[in-house]
Structures are given as structure tokens and as C-alpha cells.
């Protein structure tokens with residue numbers, strides 16, 4: 059009961075009430091942090107006085123950086139047990155749930171959420187994502203509960219918090235056979251479909267009947283333009299995006315389709331990664347998390363801010379795109395021999411502008427070599443891919459790496475699907 063009220067409160071605050079200025083919330087948060095958090099005691103409560111926090115450091119001080127004094131070992135053990143037994147209900151003392159973010163290449167990240175976090179998350183998420191149509195459905199007692207299908211690699215108490223009499227929330231475990239999930243999906247007939255982008259595209263390929271679906275939401279992976287077009291065509295609906303990580307609820311699309319950063323809960327500093335200052339990595343301070351303190355966390359995601367204000371009228375930062383993580387940048391040498399980044403977005407554009415559409419693909423950089431895996435490869439597609447990439451690198455005035463075509467292999471279903479990955483940069 060208290061949970062429902064809390065969720066409702068956060069829903070109303072997010073959707074309808076005027077928001078306090080972020081500067082005010084940040085100052086209040088920092089003053090509390092130096093008082094309550096062991097790790098930051100004695101620091102002057104000004105943002106720049108706090109050290110930048112890298113993941114390694116955060117893990118090293120895990121116990122001091124959470125309110126419930128849970129050790130990293132205890133949290134990791136609980137998370138791994140939940141993963142192994144596919145039972146995501148157990149909680150640690152203090153009503154704390156532990157989640158495991160679907161990190162990349164072994165760098166999985168444990169995070170803690172308590173009841174206050176869960177209710178705020180659920181309220182904010184519903185308030186930002188529910189369309190007016192879904193909201194009217196939800197509050198109309200004459201209609202059946204709103205059905206939400208949620209595909210992810212790991213469930214968590216965090217996500218099931220949205221469950222209620224009016225919301226039927228079903229978790230689809232991506233480690234189960236896909237055919238079974240499709241059968242369950244057909245039975246459930248969801249109104250709202252939430253899944254990683256590549257999974258949405260795969261569902262669109264297989265499920266013929268989408269008549270009940272009124273909202274499609276992509277999570278956890280970069281939504282690239284090709285998947286977006288394919289999904290929109292199949293469902294006759296725009297695809298919304300939720301941008302989330304262990305570091306919190308980072309952003310979501312507005313009704314105009316642009317992703318806005320969640321600056322109601324986050325203070326975001328920008329670390330520009332190129333000279334033209336059109337791409338940055340965010341340094342986030344989350345002033346709404348309760349179980350853990352997140353102050354000046356440096357994320358490796360690459361964000362491209364919009365050059366123009368969003369027509370929706372929101373003053374929060376809107377993004378042109380989320381391009382991916384830093385490990386998705388490939389590297390080539392310029393004429394002077396210096397390494398230059400090739401961004402995943404330009405790589406995708408190059409491959410999608412080929413005359414023949416490409417099936418699944420993956421490009422991995424191993425030093426000076428690019429290993430290219432194509433599903434259903436033919437000599438013609440290999441030649442077309444080579445020339446598309448060569449043309450891109452020519453345009454960027456970069457030297458060509460050696461390109462090797464290798465047989466296709468599926469990635470593990472519980473692994474984040476990455477189309478570009480730098481395993482090792484050229485030395």
C-alpha cells in the first residue's frame with residue numbers, strides 16, 4: 059500500500075508538478091552527502107571538490123558508498139545466485155535488492171536499490187513512458203489491466219515494482235528458448251512491448267499479430283537507424299527509447315522522439331571527446347538515489363547533443379543520438395600516423411547505405427586488423443562491405459586496416475549485442 063502511494067506520488071511529481079531547479083537539488087544533495095556518507099565526509103559541499111569516480115574506485119569503496127553497509131562480496135554473491143537460479147525476488151537485509159547491469163565484455167556491474175529507489179524508479183518510468191492512450195487505459199476500471207511485456211537478460215525487483223492491480227507485468231527471460239518466448243507473447247497479447255533493440259527487431263520478424271500493441275520501447279542497447287525503421291514498419295508505431303544503466307534512469311524519449319537526459323534526477327557534466335565538441339561522455343551525479351551515492355561517475359557512453367531545442371518544450375538536454383560505449387569506437391591511423399576514432403554511428407551509416415541490405419554482422423578490431431563476421435555471407439556481400447568501409451575511411455582520410463572475413467557465430471543470448479567492438483586498439 060505504501061509502495062503504491064509512493065509510486066503514485068513520484069508519478070504525479072514527474073508528470074504534472076513543477077520541478078525544483080536542478081541547482082537547488084544538487085546543492086541540497088551535496089550538503090546531505092558530506093554529512094551522511096562515510097566516504098565523502100569532510101569535503102566542502104561543492105561539486106568540483108568531489109573527485110571523479112571511476113568504476114574501479116566505486117567498487118573498491120562499495121561498502122562506504124551505500125547506505126546499508128552492504129559489502130561488494132555480499133552484493134555480488136546475491137546477484138550471481140539470482141542470475142543462476144533465475145529467481146530475482148530475494149532481497150538483502152534492509153529491503154535492498156541487488157541488480158546486475160548487462161555490462162559489456164565481462165565488466166558487469168552490481169547495483170543496489172532499496173524501496174525508496176524502487177518506488178521512485180517505477181513512478182518516474184511510468185510517468186515518462188506511458189502515452190496518454192496507455193494512461194487512459196490504466197485508469198479506466200472498465201478495461202482489463204494494462205499488459206506490459208518486458209524482455210531483458212535479467213529481471214530485478216526494480217522492474218516488477220510497476221506490477222499492480224491495473225498493471226500486468228510479464229518478464230521474458232532472454233536465456234530461455236526464443237520460440238517459447240514468442241508463444242508466451244502471443245498468449246499475453248501485451249499493450250506495451252519493452253525489449254532491447256535487436257530483440258524487438260527479431261520479434262517483429264517472427265510475430266505476425268501486433269494488433270494489441272500500442273507502445274514499443276527499446277532498452278539496454280543502442281537503437282540503430284536500420285532496426286528502428288524495421289520495427290516501426292512492423293508495428294506501425296514509433297519506437298520510444300529508455301536510456302538506463304547501473305548508474306540509474308538516464309533518459310527517455312519525449313513525444314517528438316528525441317531522447318532527453320533525466321536532468322530532474324541527474325546533474326550531468328560533459329567531457330567532450332573530440333575537437334568539434336559534438337560528442338561527449340557524461341559525468342553524472344544522481345541526487346535522487348537512496349541506497350547508493352553516485353557522485354561524478356564517468357560513463358563511457360558517447361552522446362551527441364541536439365543542436366536545436368526540442369519542439370516538445372522541455373528544457374532538459376536532448377540528444378541527437380546515443381552512439382554507444384567507448385569500446386565500440388574503432389581506431390585507424392591518419393596520414394601522420396596518429397590514431398583517430400571511427401565512431402560506430404558512421405560505421406553503421408556506411409554499411410546501411412550499401413545497395414543490398416545486410417543481414418546480421420559484427421566488426422571487431424584486433425590491433426591493426428578488423429575481423430568482420432557476416433551472417434549469410436557471399437563473396438558479393440563481402441566485397442560490398444569491404445568497399446563500403448573503404449569508402450568511409452577514405453572520406454575520413456584514414457589508412458585502411460587489414461580486413462578479414464570470418465564465419466558468423468551467434469552471440470550468447472545473455473550478452474549485450476554489439477555490432478562494433480574494439481578488442482584491442484593498434485599499439
Ligand SMILES: [Zn+2]
Nearest residue numbers: 312316368370
Ligand atoms: Zn522533446
